[in-house]
Amino acid sequence: MTMTDGSITNEIMKDLHERMLRIRFFEEAAGKLFEANKIPGFIHLYVGQEAVAAGVCVALRDEDQISSTHRGHGHLVAKGGDLGKMMAELMGKATGYCNGKGGSMHICDLELNMLGANGIVGGGVPIAVGAGFANKYRGNETVSVVFFGDGSTNIGAFHEAANMAAALQLPVLFICENNEYAEYTARQDTMAIKDLVERAAAYGMPSKIVDGMDGRAVFEATEQALVSIRAGEGPVFLECKTYRYYNHHGIQTLGMKYRSDDEVEEWKARDSIDSIEAAMVAESISTENEVAATRVAVLAEVDAAIEFAENSPLPDPSELLTNVYTEMSS
Amino acid sequence: MSGERELTYGQAFNEGMHQLMAEDPDVFVLGEDVAGKGGVFGSFVGLLDEFGDRRMVDTPISEQAIVGLGIGAAVVGLRPVVDLMFMDFVLVSMDQIANQAAKLKYMFGGNAKLPMTITTNGGGGLSAAAQHSQSLEAMLCHVPGLKVVMPSTPYDVKGLLVSSIRDDNPVIFVKHKRMFGAKGPVPEELYEVPLGKAVVTRTGADVTVVAYAKMAADALVAADELAKGGIDCEVIDLRTVQPLDIDAVIESAKKTNRIVVVHEAVRFGGLGAEIAAQVQEEAFDYLDAPVARVGAAFSPIPFSPSLEQAYIPDAAKIAAEIRSTLNRPAPGAVR
Numbered sequence: 001m002t003m004t005d006g007s008i009t010n011e012i013m014k015d016l017h018e019r020m021l022r023i024r025f026f027e028e029a030a031g032k033l034f035e036a037n038k039i040p041g042f043i044h045l046y047v048g049q050e051a052v053a054a055g056v057c058v059a060l061r062d063e064d065q066i067s068s069t070h071r072g073h074g075h076l077v078a079k080g081g082d083l084g085k086m087m088a089e090l091m092g093k094a095t096g097y098c099n100g101k102g103g104s105m106h107i108c109d110l111e112l113n114m115l116g117a118n119g120i121v122g123g124g125v126p127i128a129v130g131a132g133f134a135n136k137y138r139g140n141e142t143v144s145v146v147f148f149g150d151g152s153t154n155i156g157a158f159h160e161a162a163n164m165a166a167a168l169q170l171p172v173l174f175i176c177e178n179n180e181y182a183e184y185t186a187r188q189d190t191m192a193i194k195d196l197v198e199r200a201a202a203y204g205m206p207s208k209i210v211d212g213m214d215g216r217a218v219f220e221a222t223e224q225a226l227v228s229i230r231a232g233e234g235p236v237f238l239e240c241k242t243y244r245y246y247n248h249h250g251i252q253t254l255g256m257k258y259r260s261d262d263e264v265e266e267w268k269a270r271d272s273i274d275s276i277e278a279a280m281v282a283e284s285i286s287t288e289n290e291v292a293a294t295r296v297a298v299l300a301e302v303d304a305a306i307e308f309a310e311n312s313p314l315p316d317p318s319e320l321l322t323n324v325y326t327e328m329s330s
Numbered sequence: 331m332s333g334e335r336e337l338t339y340g341q342a343f344n345e346g347m348h349q350l351m352a353e354d355p356d357v358f359v360l361g362e363d364v365a366g367k368g369g370v371f372g373s374f375v376g377l378l379d380e381f382g383d384r385r386m387v388d389t390p391i392s393e394q395a396i397v398g399l400g401i402g403a404a405v406v407g408l409r410p411v412v413d414l415m416f417m418d419f420v421l422v423s424m425d426q427i428a429n430q431a432a433k434l435k436y437m438f439g440g441n442a443k444l445p446m447t448i449t450t451n452g453g454g455g456l457s458a459a460a461q462h463s464q465s466l467e468a469m470l471c472h473v474p475g476l477k478v479v480m481p482s483t484p485y486d487v488k489g490l491l492v493s494s495i496r497d498d499n500p501v502i503f504v505k506h507k508r509m510f511g512a513k514g515p516v517p518e519e520l521y522e523v524p525l526g527k528a529v530v531t532r533t534g535a536d537v538t539v540v541a542y543a544k545m546a547a548d549a550l551v552a553a554d555e556l557a558k559g560g561i562d563c564e565v566i567d568l569r570t571v572q573p574l575d576i577d578a579v580i581e582s583a584k585k586t587n588r589i590v591v592v593h594e595a596v597r598f599g600g601l602g603a604e605i606a607a608q609v610q611e612e613a614f615d616y617l618d619a620p621v622a623r624v625g626a627a628f629s630p631i632p633f634s635p636s637l638e639q640a641y642i643p644d645a646a647k648i649a650a651e652i653r654s655t656l657n658r659p660a661p662g663a664v665r
Binding site: 065067096097098099100101102106108110115116118119120123125126127128129130131132133134135137144156157160161163164167168322323324325326328 | 358384387389390392393394395396397398399400401402403404405406407408410425426429430434435436437438439440441442443444474475477496497498499525
């Protein structure tokens, strides 16, 4: 919550900082484990975009739902996900969130109202709209938040779902993480518009452009949007302009044809964690020692998660055919 | 079965919907023209008046979002009935059906239930042409996680609808467009016909005809006709094709030693191929003839009645295949 004068409390700043760090350190560790062949399959790292997941989730209530993407680790971490169960799932272990059956792209925690990452670009958007429908059906104030990238706004499911949410006036918050690239193709090569909010306007949805490298700005915009959504005024669309430090997949950063090294460095100079730490010290919210202590504590959490995951067993092959269907008692 | 009250296939569906919505406040209907119009074939008529527009929701023409909305609502605990006007439109929403709904529970390590029923209208015979007449159940059956229901009688429509909506898995409930007027006994109360249980609708000794949806009705007509010539057919109505009650088919194969599988879908790659394969795996030594298949030709469904009639299997084509399997040509037929 903000102070009565509209400023963000020290607790909010510390919360934003801690969640961003938890995402960053989890993702950096996951990247290293992937390189070391300890994580099978694909990995889509969230590093660089932390301010978006943290800024949104700090503003949410526990009962609010979030739906995510193939780049979904950051969203679950920000919603309060258990790092040990997350890392175990990435490694395909029996103790993971999905008992090793989903992996990175299908990680979920329904108890935290995190309705799942999604391997199909844009595939989660209609599902999030369905959760919003259920909230309205039940007459509660719960909001369904859907994270998606600039690339997903080019797929039909997004447009159908956005129109549906607006037409039915559903409590859905659309968080577009515009990281400028759809996998390895630049945004300007895949659409003739500059700002994604134009797409929201087409559906009669209020929208706003937000600095997605600034956790405070994302938090404030989210809080504001939630007020009108909870009041029953229908969906809102926030375009968070942000950047992905690593490639679409894997941990390579520089030396690529599809984007310049200079561009990467320019975005890194605006790093969301560096800037919030500088602000916390400058505004006497925390001392440098306190910031450093938080880093140490979060690193220890991530180390414990890795240890838990590495010491966990792989699923027994006898689990292969369980949970294809829900067994009916009759 | 209580009483002799008769309803049509369409009325049985509608009555089931009324009673299920009255029973469970979490059941709602979502789709194109379901509320104001009452559904493309009148399936949902009267529900708007009884339950209001909170529970009867007309949507934009957006099949992906319609199914996706159902998934999201089901994951958080509601029990949606999602209507796709025509079975052909399943293809428009296939990502949500096959990549999302079917896999969600498994991908999430069992930590989800998906009590969603997709209702739709399949089959040809109305000159609705190539995009409004298809029988696409083989595609759906191929995706683990889905259940596929294809009733042939008013009694089964209501009982299978009850089981489908009460089921905690994604179920695709396919009415046949040509069956809406068919009459039969339907109990007034709610009752379940279990998913995955076939029914022997006629007992016989010479050959077993395995069918579902309208072909199950046509098979009975063919059996009656053949009985006049002394051919004694057993007919099995599968009722649901996923799960598939192969045990009922195997048991009958061991008795009659001849199997003819009939479906309206294209013969190539259809359910008949799967059933034939399983029968030969489980009952090879009992067979006195190859498993025969009746299905549609390998072409899009034509528009003109003369072409469509040539395309879709019917009682005469089923009878001809049975005679061929028994090597007993029709009297006067030239072989």
